[in-house]
Amino acid sequence: MKFLYIISICMLALFASCTNSKEKITDPDAYSLYLEAESNEAEQQTLQDLEFWQEKFIQTPNQFPYLAKIAGAYNQLFGITGEVAYLKQAEDTFETLNDKTHYSNSAYLKGLAGTYISQHKFKEALAVLKKAEANADKLEGTQKMLFDVHLELGNYELAKSYLDKFSNDADFDYLIRVAKWSDHRGDLTAAIKYLEQAKIRAEQSNSKSLKQWIYTNLADFYGHNGQIKASYNHFLKALALNPNNAYAKRGIAWIVYSHEKNPDEALRILNAVTQTYHAPDYYLLKAEIAEFKGDMNLHRQALKAYQTAVNNPMYGDMYNTYNVSLYANNVEKLDEALKLAEIEVANRPTPESYSLLAWTYYKKGFKRRALKIVKDRVANKTYEPQSLLHLAHIYKANNKLKEVKHLKNELLESIFELGPLTAKEIKNI
DSSP states (O other): OOBOOOOGGGGGGGTSSTTOOSSOOOOHHHHGGGTSOOOOHHHHHHHHHHHHHHHHHHHOTTOHHHHHHHHHHHHHHHHHHOOHHHHHHHHHHHHHHHHHTTTOOHHHHHHHHHHHHHTTOHHHHHHHHHHHHHHOTTHHHHHHHHHHHHHHHTOHHHHHHHHHHTOOTTOHHHHHHHHHHHHHTTOHHHHHHHHHHHHHHHHHHTOHHHHHHHHHHHHHHHHHTTOHHHHHHHHHHHHHHOTTOHHHHHHHHHIIIIITOOHHHHHHHHHHHTTTOOOTHHHHHHHHHHHHHTOHHHHHHHHHHHHHHHTSGGGTTTTHHHHHHHHTTOGGGHHHHHHHHHHHHHHOOSHHHHHHHHHHHHHTTOHHHHHHHHHHHTTTTOOOHHHHHHHHHHHHHTTOHHHHHHHHHHHHTTHHHHOHHHHHHHHTO
16 A cells, blocks of 8 residues: 655644545445444354364365365455464465375365465465466466466566466456556556456356455556545445455545545544454554654554564565565664565565665665666566655666656656655655
């Protein structure tokens, strides 16, 4: 999540009453009913399913499909609660299952790859998916996941080659992937067009899970495109299907904060979400909003909560990008930021990862080394606003003012996505 532009006359918004945007889009009466603490029926049902399949497997341990059901239940619980322990249990179960079946079942291999992807272990996912591809059964599903992984690894030509293998404008899975490809190429209009086509397919199928997925993803893309009302409405659509959809609630909190400049209401939403959903980055968002409103005590508490959460070794490298960005702003943690940035580049050599590496060198004072990295690995290779912001700072430090001016204009178009704290930073570049 990122930040929004604040004109200079509203700088007092950090501390006082100039916090509400003139254009109010959200309606607390429409979403507050989803914030009330209540039992999560999906969680309870999934726990019951887990217990059922565990008992079945104990009774008949040679029935390997039961292990697949158990792993699937753990994955669902991770999605519902954000508890990383469930994801690791899913991974362990899929690894056991594939070991017992000698890595011969593509469905089980893809299940394991999915847990790796969730943990940002993309190279491990690729190795497993190559085995599934060699098995050649249910090949199209494997090709779709190979597109996903190659795109995450920055292997863009390979990703495109896989996308072409399953091209089908009537297929939901193809449409969401060609939308992702369009976004990668910087064509947000095309990305939204494909997602809107996918939305039609999801609604025709009447699949609750597909509709939830497409509503939240379309909401994100609408927000990136400045269509804030459409974004808000689609987050509400997702909540109507699943009142416990934490991501949709977070999306509404971002609109309330970034567009409407109402930090107290945004924090109220996030506080409700984090009662039942546990992911470290939600604390980072709380810290950012607290800083915006000038509550530095809350800011410190939220950062401490984040740090405590990510210290759990189960997260592995999942939060490297967040940590690099956080530590790069702390002179005492710059060496740690650089170490993590180098790990992230090794794990995932994308323009975005190189942007973080360059940013860390820039913050350490190596502005020419940072410039070389961005010229070779970042410039004209990504349209991600945070990477462009890093690029603008590095260009300015190296007196490339023409390039800075061009980037500044692009960044001003991303003010909703970048958020209020970054808006002043953009103005001062």
